[in-house]
Amino acid sequence: MALLPKTPDWAAGLRAEWHPGEEKAQDYLGAFLNDTLEGYATLRDRPAGVSTSRLSPYLRFGHLSPRQVWHATKRAVQTASHEISLADQDKFLSELGWRDFAWSLLFDRPDLASTNFRPEFDAMRWLDEPDMFTAWARGQTGYPLVDAGMRQLWITGWMHNRVRMVVASFLTKHLLIDWRKGARWFDDTLVDADPASNVMNWQWVAGSGVDAAPYFRVMNPVLQSEKFDPDGEYIKKFVPELRHLPVRALHAPWQASPAELTRAGVRLGETYPCPVVEHRFARERALAAWKASTG
Ligand SMILES: Cc1cc2nc3c(=O)[nH]c(=O)nc-3n(C[C@H](O)[C@H](O)[C@H](O)COP(=O)(O)OP(=O)(O)OC[C@H]3O[C@@H](n4cnc5c(N)ncnc54)[C@H](O)[C@@H]3O)c2cc1C
Structure with a gap:
C-alpha cells in the first residue's frame, strides 16, 4: 500500500520489533505458552525482559483471534511437560476477558x-x-x-x-x-x-x-x-x-x-x-x- 515511511524513515524500531502476519503470530503464541505463561501471574508487572505475551498487535489486527488464544492456552496447560499453575492460566485468560469487556463497553457506549x-x-x-x-x-x-x-x-x-x-x-x-x-x-x-x-x-x-x-x-x-x-x-x-x-x-x-x-x-x-x-x-x-x- 506504499504506506511505509521513507523520508524520514521513522519505522526502523518497529521493523526490528515486530513481524506482522498470522504465521509469526502463531510462533509467538507458541513461544509464550512454552516459556512465559509459567510465572505470568507474578512476573507480568515487570517491564524489563519478556514477561507477557506481546500478542496485543496480533489480536488487534486479527492475525490471531481471542478464541484461538484461549483454546491454545487451555491445550498447552493440559499437555505441558511442566506444571503451569491455575493462577498463571487464570490471570492470562482474564486479560483476554478485559479485552472483550472493553469492546462490549464501547458497543454499549x-x-x-x-x-x-x-x-x-x-x-x-x-x-x-x-x-x-x-x-x-x-x-x-x-x-x-x-x-x-x-x-x-x-x-x-x-x-x-x-x-x-x-x-x-x-x-x-x-x-x-x-x-x-x-x-x-x-x-x-x-x-x-x-x-x-x-x-x-x-x-x-x-x-x-x-x-x-x-x-x-x-x-x-x-x-x-x-x-x-x-x-x-x-x-x-x-x-x-x-x-x-x-x-x-x-x-x-x-x-x-x-x-x-x-x-x-x-x-x-x-x-x-x-x-x-x-x-x-x-x-x-x-x-x-x-x-x-x-x-
Ligand atoms: C492507558 C492504557 C492504554 C492501553 N491501550 C491499549 C490499546 O490501545 N490496545 C490494547 O490492546 N491494549 C491496551 N492497553 C491494555 C494493555 O496494556 C495491553 O493490552 C497489553 O500491555 C498488551 O501486551 P500483551 O499482549 O503482552 O498483554 P498480555 O498481558 O499478554 O495480555 C494478553 C492480551 O490480553 C489483552 N489485555 C491485556 N491487558 C488488557 C487490558 N488492561 N485491557 C484490555 N485488554 C487487555 C490484550 O489483548 C493482550 O494482548 C492499555 C492499557 C493502558 C493502561
Missing part, C-alpha cells in the same frame, strides 16, 4: 472515546500546557520510568502494561492533562492501538471510567520504578544516558550525590531533564482539582 463514563468528571479543570504534554510524549519528564515508557512507545510502538498505567497516571494526575489527549497520542503511536481497550484503560487510570481506579490513588513514579524495575534494567535500556548511575539513583536521579552524577556523566538539566513537576506538589494539586470538580 459508543461515545466513550470523547465522554467521561462518570459524568462528575465533566467539571474537572484540566490544564492546557502544551510544553508539559510535549515533555511527556517525548520521554523528557525527568522521571526515568515515565521517560523509559514513552521512549519505548516511540521506538517500538508498544509499551509494557504496568508502565502504560504509570505514564497515564502521570499525565492525568501529575500534569493534570485531560486523558483524551493521552489516549489520542497512544492511538497515534501504539502498534496495538485499539479503540475499545485504549479508551477503557485511559478512563480507568484517570478515574473517570467504569470500575475505575479512584482518582485519589496517584501513582508515585519513583516507588513504581523501585518496585517493578528493581535493577533498573528497563530504564537503562530506554534512557541510556542514565545507565552509569547506581541503581538507587536510576529511579530518582535528582537524589544522586554530585559525585555520583559526575561519575555517571549525568548533568541534570543538560544531559537529562530535572523533574518537570515535584511529586508531592503534583499529588496535592491533583487532589484539590478533583475535590473542586466533584464538590
